[in-house]
Amino acid sequence: MIVLCPAAPTVRGDLDVALAELKSGSELVRFHSPAYQGNAFNPNTGRKMEDAAAGARFSPFPDPRGVNVPTTYAGSTQLASALESVFHDVPHIPSPSYPVSKLSHFVLSRLRVRRALKILELVNPQLRQSRRWPRLPRREARLRLSGVTSRSRLTSIGSAYWLGAWSRQRTR
């Protein structure tokens, strides 16, 4: 069976959106392709949201014009970031193996947030994996969200952040 991205629930006016703030000066860790600078967004060129294996948890997805929104993944800790990226595809089975040679595909960047970012916080585990979520706040453009965060139940691991470069496009 091909696994497709689950759809976000229908948006109603009373949807309770939990907002978090990523404070100015916060530090983030990011594992990424050396093709991009540490603070660059992956343009997700040529990928389709419908293709299950074409992206990561919250990417790719198109903006209202049909152009994929550039995205970046980061974590508040090295572990949170690694789990979301380097080890993203490791199967949830007992004692999985991971080829260490794959590590050489990633570089590590440490980032500092230069202005406070408003982040949509996904608190319901069932809603944590969908490429449709980032489209959700579109009708509430005034929120000017910068991304989505999903906090581990064990907070010492840290939070994973997904940031989209779409707020600028939206407010034009």
Place this chain on the structure above:
Amino acid sequence: MPAGIKVISSSLESDAQLGGGFVRSQYYPADLIALFNSNWNEVLLVMSGEELASSMKLPGARIADLRVLLLVSPEEFLRESAATLTEDRPPSNADDEGGSANELTVSWRKAFMRDVPTWSADEVAEHGGYGAKNKSAAANRWTKDGKIFSVLYGGKQYYPQFQFRHGEPRPAVARILRALGDEATGWDRAFFFATPNSYLDDARPMDRLNDKSTEELLVQLARRHANPADIF
């Protein structure tokens, strides 16, 4: 990997009994750094929270809830596992096409050879109905054409049987091999085909080669395996 499970739980048990220190923040980031600095070149063992919970025999709801993988300190694991694995090692350690394989890699390969049926080059020719004159010709030609792959084990080439249907190479295999790229070694390829994949409901790609509707996804997954950082 039974040896590994024992080592991991014992290294963390004392903390867990004290009330859940197995995600000690100083522990995992340090391990990650160790990974990047280590000379390891193949397989690292990681385990899920659920697995950890069951191996520690803890009332594990809290641990089992952990939807993440726990990293094992490579040095620690290697030190402990070397003692248990050394005796079982195949006579040749030159199975990784040039480098020297570490213990964990050797044990992964051994498990692969045990669990996945393979043919020798001669057997490939026999099952393909090719003549006896040059028995390795068929396997060599198909390998050269990128239609099949082999793994080097104990100094010999072995051809996983899942690549064939009625003795002929499955067309999907050539597409997947192309997507895995020219730089992939035989064992890299074997790893992709024989590892449960979450995009396949944790089935192994080798088990889905019969399913035409999954072929495109398998090709995508192979590309993703070859270029894991591209989406980040």
